[in-house]
Amino acid sequence: MDFSFPPEVEEFRAEVREFLAEHLTDEMIDATHDGTIHAPALHAAMAERGWLAGPVPEELGGGGRGALASVVLNEELQLARAPIDAMAVSIVVASILLEHGSEHLKTTVVPRLLDGTALGCFGYTEPESGSDVAAARTRAVRDGDEWVINGAKMWTTLAHIADYVILLTRTDPDVAKHEGLTFFLVPLDTPGIEIRPVPTMAVERSNATFYDDVRITDEWRVGEVDGGWTVMKTALKYERGIAGGQFPSPPVIDAAVDWARTHQRADGSRPIDDPTVREKLMRALIDVEVCRGFAYHTAALAEDGVMFGVEGSMTKLFASERYKQHCRWFQDLMGVEGLLTHHNPDAHLGGRIEEHLRHSPVTTIYGGTSEISRNLIAEGHLGLPRAR
Ligand SMILES: Cc1cc2nc3c(=O)[nH]c(=O)nc-3n(C[C@H](O)[C@H](O)[C@H](O)COP(=O)(O)OP(=O)(O)OC[C@H]3O[C@@H](n4cnc5c(N)ncnc54)[C@H](O)[C@@H]3O)c2cc1C
Structure with missing residues (x-):
């Protein structure tokens, strides 16, 4: 089995990393604390590169970038903590309009959604x-x-x-x-x-x-x-397509590793020296590898023209439930320090773990709750009888 991506996809990954190093700023990430997960300048720069139209199928008038490149873009944006909710939603709306909208909507609204001038x-x-x-x-x-x-x-x-x-x-x-x-x-x-x-x-x-x-x-x-x-x-097909590429945990794991390496305990030791701490970090990293496996598998199916069924729900269920668990583990490891919020100057890495702990439960609700995902997987993958 060859698990590597084609060279052009890896080249695209390098391009995305370079782009993010140039365009994504700490101020954009901090600005999400006002409640809106959207950075207009980043959105415009991505639109200019054609990356908003990219994931939309070519036969519908989109960029037809393909599922592998799309999952790589999604992964890199999430690893870098880019505020992309408005982008993801606008791409789905454009795709729905291209499939079902009138000529009026296709010619007046879709171009604006894909060139970044409307949300x-x-x-x-x-x-x-x-x-x-x-x-x-x-x-x-x-x-x-x-x-x-x-x-x-x-x-x-x-x-x-x-x-x-x-x-x-x-x-x-x-x-x-x-x-x-x-x-x-x-x-x-x-x-x-x-x-x-x-x-x-x-x-x-x-x-x-x-x-x-x-x-x-x-x-x-x-x-x-x-x-x-x-x-x-x-709409659900496209939403589950997005759900098929979820990497919410890596920024929290990065924060936990950093804390475990830099925090000094009263006895002079560091948490990273403690095998129970290392075990939690390793388990979380293994979960991320599983997410990667799910996401790449879903993308490979889509690239081969197989419209995935429940794979998006599987990734979403696993990624969001494990993410919630990781946040709890890490806040627990940090003790009182894990309760400090973004606005507290003593908070480790701007209170990132505390913030994610509050965010993680909603990921198990929106885009289909975990219970609904389990129903879909039970019926669509395990062949169990319909429960509703
Ligand atoms: C932060 C946030 C942002 C959101 N953004 C949007 C948005 O932009 N646009 C939009 O339209 N919606 C949005 N939603 C709504 C989201 O999609 C719904 O909250 C979600 O679908 C669940 O619906 P509900 O809240 O009415 O809960 P309910 O459907 O009432 O569910 C309550 C509980 O019952 C369980 N349950 C329900 N039915 C079943 C079943 N058949 N089998 C087993 N268990 C079941 C659920 O899993 C849940 O635990 C958002 C939600 C949140 C929290």
């Missing part, structure tokens, strides 16, 4: 429907050539900086729940939209969004009327 966000979840996303109740009612939208969405992350929300609505309440849904792309400056901040236990800020007699023309519809579930499946 998208997801409007699927509602106060009463998250995992069961097809239970959405936000109503869209036709009025001539217009649609009138009323309802509320929860966890519309990035809505406060985005230009467009891809919105799941109910257009027919009298049929089975999967059959009466329709998607729209809604410009967020349309009258009737209110965006309220929702703080989280992590640094990340999310939003609640409200739609009060919001009027848009039919050219903003995405996919068929009442055909929203088909679009939702495409």
